[in-house]
Amino acid sequence: MRYFIELQYDGSAYCGWQRxxxxxxxxxxxxxKLSMLRGTxxxxxxxxxxxxxxxxxxxxxxxxxxxxxxxxxxxxxLNKVLPADIAILRIYEV
Numbered sequence: 512m513r514y515f516i517e518l519q520y521d522g523s524a525y526c527g528w529q530r531x532x533x534x535x536x537x538x539x540x541x542x543x544k545l546s547m548l549r550g551t552x553x554x555x556x557x558x559x560x561x562x563x564x565x566x567x568x569x570x571x572x573x574x575x576x577x578x579x580x581x582x583x584x585x586x587x588x589l590n591k592v593l594p595a596d597i598a599i600l601r602i603y604e605v
Contacts, residue, residue: 515581519566520570528561541572
């Protein structure tokens with residue numbers, strides 16, 4: 512199953528969206544917390560890329576899972592563990 516994530520972020524503290532070795536990125540931060548909560552490596556795919564320091568008032572990404580996901584609960588938990596400059600607005604199955 513595929514799940515969409517609607518989110519927003521202040522990119523001031525990040526080296527852009529896309530995961531990079533040895534750099535803090537929005538994608539890397541979300542993947543780390545999502546994997547921790549789900550107990551399995553979970554990679555996400557973003558709708559595009561942003562450069563260092565760029566903000567996004569609305570952005571979408573997705574991840575795939577063989578197991579069902581309680582979207583509302585996962586959204587709540589992600590927002591509790593993510594830094595304050597990343598906000599998950601909604602997660603839903605597509």
